[in-house]
Amino acid sequence: MRRVTPLWTSAEIESATGGRASASFEVTGVTFDSREVEPGHLFVAMPGTVADGHQFVASALEAGAAAAIVSRPVDGPHLLVEDTAAALTALAIAARDRVPEAKILGVTGSVGKTSTKEALAAALERRCRGRVHRSVKSYNNHTGVPLSLARMPRDTLFGVFEMGMSNAGEIAALTRLVRPHVALITAIAPAHIENLGSMEAIAAAKGEIFEGLEPGGTAILPNDTPHRDLLLRAARRHAGRTVTFGSGDADITAVHAVRGNAGGSLVTARLLESQLTFTIAQPGEHWVSNALAVLTAVEAVGADLAAAGLALGDLGGLKGRGERHRVAVEGGEALLIDESYNANPASMAATLRNLGTEPVEGRRIAVLGTMRELGAHSDEAHAGLAPHVLDAGVNSLILVGDETRPLEQALGGQVEVQRADDANAAAELLLKTIHPGDAVLVKASNGVGLARLVERVAGGAATCST
Ligand SMILES: Nc1ncnc2c1ncn2[C@@H]1O[C@H](COP(=O)(O)OP(=O)(O)OP(=O)(O)O)[C@@H](O)[C@H]1O
Ligand SMILES: [Mg+2]
Incomplete structure (x- = not known):
């Protein structure tokens, strides 16, 4: 059996960060998200842009954290430093060195x-x-x-x-x-x-x-x-x-x-x-x-x-990045490909190409949402998906978000298009559109929230291994 050693001891963290430990402790993991704390973890109270991590120290310790890295003293085992983000980086450097x-x-x-x-x-x-x-x-x-x-x-x-x-x-x-x-x-x-x-x-x-x-x-x-x-x-x-x-x-x-x-x-x-x-x-x-x-x-x-x-x-499918679900629909099954985690012109093109080569008995359906962070290139990039949609032989398209309008225009009526304002509305449309034997590609930038649509339509469905 492998010897179980702690990830870090308080002495090692002190020497890496220059901080001062309130007690002697050992930790088995590191996290800065209090919701992810497991017993034995070190919680790093990061100076968040939304909320200061120090607000969550008490709940992290309650959840079993062995100690916290903080920049002001707290109740419970901790390591006091001037700058918690810098301390995490110092720990990273020490981890790489060792x-x-x-x-x-x-x-x-x-x-x-x-x-x-x-x-x-x-x-x-x-x-x-x-x-x-x-x-x-x-x-x-x-x-x-x-x-x-x-x-x-x-x-x-x-x-x-x-x-x-x-x-x-x-x-x-x-x-x-x-x-x-x-x-x-x-x-x-x-x-x-x-x-x-x-x-x-x-x-x-x-x-x-x-x-x-x-x-x-x-x-x-x-x-x-x-x-x-x-x-x-x-x-x-x-x-x-x-x-x-x-x-x-x-x-x-x-x-x-x-x-x-x-x-x-x-x-x-x-x-x-x-x-x-x-x-x-x-x-x-x-x-x-x-x-x-x-x-x-x-x-x-x-x-x-x-x-x-x-x-x-x-290799299994990664959630939101190509995971394939067999979805029960009235009278049979359909395939749903979950690409809801992210989208940009390159990954849209790659996955549409893939949908085009998918052996299907029914129709090819694509639920496509906004590709974000494209700035001034947004309209052109969305319109640029049209040839990929056509090449893939998509029979039915559900578009989510206003930014996808240039795609609808570029298609010029060559493909049946339905529009939805958000993921829930798109799920409603998809449930009405999908039939046995269909293959559905779901893809957008993560922020569009199409993961909710996948959950709604495929929640509990079998995950295919390929
Ligand atoms: N080599 C590739 N070329 C084009 N598209 C790809 C490639 N590999 C993966 N993809 C597509 O890109 C999507 C995102 O993949 P992945 O999450 O691995 O990217 P990432 O670079 O880690 O993204 P992020 O910037 O969000 O961390 C996948 O769902 C898939 O559609
Ligand atoms: Mg990534």
């Missing part, structure tokens, strides 16, 4: 970060169960990344961290904390273009991930972007080795990919000198691309490629 033997992998990109991070962790776990640490959810920003690092157990062999940004300079700061041996960019697409202004600026901001590479580290980047050369230049400034994945002249490429009956793909990939044939449980060309990136990263850290292939074949 695993000098671990291989650390950093993932960024405009789409597919969480999908790739989860697949990568699963691929490494296959041979190394219990010794792979990863960020949870999309904890990828200036608080999420330090939190994910601070949670890394001291016996970690592989650490996989997601890094995101909404502005230039953010990834540069995060990657210097993560100090990856392998830095991976999934794809470049117009997400957060509102803040960054241009696709070049987005690519450059993603390329910042290479700045934190450990000496001799590996940079992995997508071949299929007009900004590949910009990324290559950024990579070569910092990496010992640079590998491209995708199509054309990419170093790592799928020589052959066929869609399986159940939705996934059978892929033969050329990986530098070798060839590997594997299945991916998750459907879609974007998953072929993510899988190539995953295998490249697995190879770069010297882990087992065959085991990684097995993991990709087993």
Whole structure:
């Protein structure tokens, strides 16, 4: 049996943060959301923009937190620091320092970060169960990344961290904390273009991930972007080795990919000198691309490629990112693909393409909501979905949110369109529209709330494994 050691002792936290502990304690986890506290956790009272974390210290301790990091004394075991956010970052730095033997992998990109991070962790776990640490959810920003690092157990062999940004300079700061041996960019697409202004600026901001590479580290980047050369230049400034994945002249490429009956793909990939044939449980060309990136990263850290292939074949759908539900409808069943977690032009195109290749007996229905954070590009980006809707052979479209009107106009009556103001209204329309044998794609930015529609229509439904 593995020896159970605490994640942090109060003495270690004192020495990492320069704070003062009110008592001696040990913690088994770290969190800054009092609703997530489990017995034994360290609760960090962060200076929130909405509410000050100090308000929740009492409830965190009541829920079993072993101690809290605070900037003013509280009742109960705590560690007093000047700045709690800085203390969390200090803990993150100490966490990274204490695993000098671990291989650390950093993932960024405009789409597919969480999908790739989860697949990568699963691929490494296959041979190394219990010794792979990863960020949870999309904890990828200036608080999420330090939190994910601070949670890394001291016996970690592989650490996989997601890094995101909404502005230039953010990834540069995060990657210097993560100090990856392998830095991976999934794809470049117009997400957060509102803040960054241009696709070049987005690519450059993603390329910042290479700045934190450990000496001799590996940079992995997508071949299929007009900004590949910009990324290559950024990579070569910092990496010992640079590998491209995708199509054309990419170093790592799928020589052959066929869609399986159940939705996934059978892929033969050329990986530098070798060839590997594997299945991916998750459907879609974007998953072929993510899988190539995953295998490249697995190879770069010297882990087992065959085991990684097995993991990709087993990968379950991620909630809101492609999870497939069999929904009972009068007279039979329909398929509902839950992509409610996020949407931008690239992921909309990828998943519509996927819907188009879905074998269906009935009709193809798409419930599409607003893609947010597109600023001045919003109308053009929504209208730009029209060819993808048509190519996918969508028979019936339910549009949610005013921003989707340019799409309706661009379709010019070629597809049946119904409009809804919100997720609940869209659910009503969908329930009236759906028939046995139909396939339904549900996709929008998370804030549109289509997860509620999925819950309403598919709550309790069986989840298909592919
Ligand atoms: N390589 C890819 N190319 C295009 N679309 C993709 C790719 N991988 C995943 N997607 C699509 O993007 C959606 C979001 O995926 P994911 O959550 O992995 O992205 P993310 O980059 O982590 O997003 P966030 O910025 O919200 O953290 C998925 O549901 C899927 O539709
Ligand atoms: Mg994410």
